[in-house]
Amino acid sequence: MASRPAPFAPFEFMIAWRYLRARRAEGGVSTMTWISLIGITLGVMALVVTLAVRAGFRTEFVNTVIGAYAHAEIGSYSYLDENGVSTTAITDYEALTAQLLAVPGVTRANPRVLGYAMATYGNQSAVAEVHGVAAKVLRDLPTFEGAPEPLGDIGRFDQGIAVGAGMARTLGLGIGDKLKLIQPNGVKTAFGVSPRVNVYEVVYIFSAGRADVDSARIYMPFAEAQSFFNREGGADQIEVYVERPEEIDAMVPALQEAAGEGRYVWTWKDRSGAFLRALSIEDDVMFLILALVVLIATLNITSGLIMLVKNKGRDIGILRTMGLTEGSILRVFFLCGAFTGITGTIAGVALGSVIAWNIDAIMSGVNWLSGGGAWDPSIRGIYRLPAELRAWDVGRAVGLSLILSFLVTIFPARRAARMNPVEALRYE
Template identity: 75%
Template sequence: MAQATRPFAPFEFMIAWRYLRARRAEGGVSVMTWISLVGIALGVMALVATLAVRSGFRTEYVQTILGANSHAEIGAYPQAMDNGIVNISIPDYAEVTARIEAIPGVTRANPRIAGFSMISYGDRATVGEVLGVAPNVLAELPTFRGAPEATGDIGRFEAGIAIGSGIARALGVIPGDKVKLLQPNGVKTAFGTSPRVNVYEVTYIFSVGRADVDSARIYMPFAEAQSFFNREGVADQIEIFVDDPEGIDALVPDLLQASGQGRYVWTWKDRSSAFLAALSIEDDVMFVILALIVLIATMNITSGLVMLVKNKGRDIGILRTMGLTEGSVLRVFFLCGAFVGVIGTIAGVILGCLIAWNVDGIMSAVNWATGGGAWDPSIRGIYRLPAELRGWDVFRAVALSLSLSFIVTIFPARRAARMNPVEALRYE
């Protein structure tokens, strides 16, 4: 009676490896092995590269959000005044700002004026979102401080205005040019309200890396914005910056308490919740789709093993008569499929990492081949295709590939183990 051998003994690895190295007469098995290996490698490569790009895209998007915007904002709910005007301003902004800055975890807070205005230069005009902030606030924003694409002197911000690079291109202006800003709710006279038109020098042109910001935003000194928008003595919002932007939700109760009655807190996650949710859903969908590609690739292992079992029927019969157990035969053919899965997975991870590390060069080549239309920042919001390799993403890809490779190997391996040695050697 055959005695059980130690599972995955060295001779089982040796037999499995020799079976994979098919001779010329068994070229079909060799071809199927290579097809399986290449298919798994390409599937894992696509999975690793895609997950890296998706992670990098989210990181880049969040960094541009946090680099050009506050982490949270305090605003006032609309209140009807005695004269019928709806008020949404914050008159006690200085006291509220001081209370907010005293909260642990808050790095700074500052009042802000917000509005829209038409900006013109010569015969060209566009509409921009005007934000009135203190002179030091603009220089402290991460994407404004030392931005390589920026022009002008941010230190002279108080002497004029700062505009986005998209607005500058649309108007054809450079630092030092003077532009006109038109605000319809201007000076109130006996004949009604006349528009306010002021002339400002462009002291700084910024480029934060997001097309929607660079093409629509104008910064103005806080005091000048109060006068320009008829907000003397009040602020529209209070910007808040914290140590840990990802943990901003934990500070919301304290911020609400410090802001007072009739105020609300609007975080950067609330502002971009729809987009961040869409990214999460897209990540899950992409993982499922690419997992199906890996599954189809691993199914070739089954085809190759079925052919291998058929070609090795005589060998199986001889090994069984020599005392090899069913378990040993099962493990031998399981190892055949596992070798293909492991080698294909390793090759796929290496190729995927190489693509993720060189995605900028690859995208530049694609842009050159397509005439520069492969990446439109006005649609995608950022100027480049980023990639960020994360250990968790690579682990998920490896675990998926190996799990599928091992699972699809079980059926042909069991078929080989249950083969009757008498039937296998009957016609030999």
């Protein structure tokens, strides 16, 4: 007795390939195949590009948060000072900074004075978030790709202030201009508290890579900020930077122990955790929506195979009378759909990867054509549209497309396999 051929034998691939190359007389089948192929390609392409942009946006957001803010901030709960006045000032900030620097994994730490003031230049005014830090802290501030280039001389920071690029643009400031800062809780007199008004020279214009930070932040020398905000002998917080910012949660116990009682630890994840969780939820929702697009595209494979089975009824009957089993017929038509799905998936990944790698240039062109309104950094917070192709995201897109392509072929392939050869050849 002759042995049955192994599944997916070469002749099954040959028959499936011949069926896919339909003649002009069977143009309907060929047209449906092309529609299926193009639909899957576009669906996978959209999925790859969307996942890449979402991953890039999250990475860019995290990087700019880490660059614009400390990895962790050590503050003090309210307590009564020696005069019985409630305060949150850290008076032993030098000793506390040394203790935090001794924690394994901490790369640098510095005291900071934080306050708000009205910034006025000419007829323009804006609310400024003023950070009082040492010159070295400002010097270590990263400038990210796509952000405006810094201006001025950072070496003269002790002689003036540093202003964010967005605020400088809003107020019309340039290097050497005099900026007036008004602090309501200023000078204490016998008649009460009067506002403190100081004028500072703009010696440096920086960019932290985030539009919201650049439009509101001012850096001031630490000692000057202590005087301006009535923090003589104290600091508001200690900024801490670590080697692995993504693992900051694991370092919180050690930082809390070094900070001591009455102090708290506030990390960058605490600051932006809600937004990061929202991004994760949005990623899942976008994946599901685009998965439906891919599903609709793969359903065209079912339509094409049903038409193919109908047109090839005579061939199926002949093949069955020649000895082909139901399994062989099923695999032939399964391969027809699988070829379309695999080809569309490969083309979609290739096209999506090319777009993702060039998304910044593409978006710049769209922004130019739209007159600059397609990408507003003040709304999105970052200066460019990033994309990051990750193996996991590409794998998810490929897996989804192939699984759906294979599943939708099962019904028409089973229908072809169960076709009665006698009925198929009755009217031939």
